[in-house]
Amino acid sequence: MTSFIGVPADRTSEAADGVIHLAFTxxxxxxxxxxxxxxxxxxxxxxxxEGSGRPFLLASGLVHLTPGRSAREDDASPRRTADSVRGGSENLALSCADRGVWPVALRFAPTVHGSGDGGFVSVPVDIARTRSPAGCIGDGSSRWAAVHVADAARLVRLALHTAPPAFRVHAAAGEGxxxxxxxxxxxxxxxxxxxxxxxxxAAEHLGWIGHFFGLDQPTSSARTRELHTHRPDTPRRHRCGRVHGAWAAADRYASVRGTRR
Known part of the structure; x- marks a missing residue:
């Protein structure tokens, strides 16, 4: 979870000026x-x-949100219950906008790539290296959205300072x-x-990643691009010092992994 070592997530969140939740088991x-x-x-x-007006940024995903067409930022996630993907946490967070919380959904592409990448795309790489050959599912027409890790980190920071409440941003470059x-x-x-x-x-050749690799999920990031239209001197909506699970961690990741551009 996004808690400091040895400190419960709720206590750490209460002491922070904002929360960015980037973890998932x-x-x-x-x-x-x-x-x-x-x-x-x-x-x-x-x-x-609750009631503090502080930002809460939640890592979500783009996979299989709107089968058959591009997923847009104004498309609500169909996942609402505890037993749905990621426990329906995106809708849970966005529903708290009227409870004095400033929620923003960070929808990351399934491929967040960069030097030393340990994410989803590293799985078919390791499989190809150990088993050979490189494989795609069916005719290979299914699309995966992608983004560079440094760009994803910058988007998190931008969303923290400029996104309105209950906003969804797509960390993806291109349709897929x-x-x-x-x-x-x-x-x-x-x-x-x-x-x-x-x-x-697919499962025999690619294991658990085979299911995801065969899903077609093109994306559109039209509303996310609106965040980039803000003037550089626009006052920051949130001046966060102690940001729990902060965007700085993502930015440091990009720097440490040698992927910062």
């Missing part, structure tokens, strides 16, 4: 349980800053990258052939 052996844990943690943090192009680039880089994996064999 990716336990795919009990994904529903991970979602319930997420919802409980988010609820405790929201309760801790076809999975066949990802597999082809991977094959070229590793000197491996690229194959098409039938959907029914």
């Amino acid at each position: 990716h336990d795919f052996s009990d994904y529903a349980g991970a979602g319930r844990t997420e919802r409980a943690a988010v609820r405790r943090m929201l309760d801790a800053i 990258i076809p999975s066949r192009d990802i597999a082809s680039a991977l094959g070229d880089f590793l000197g491996l052939p690229t194959v098409s994996v039938p959907p029914e064999d």
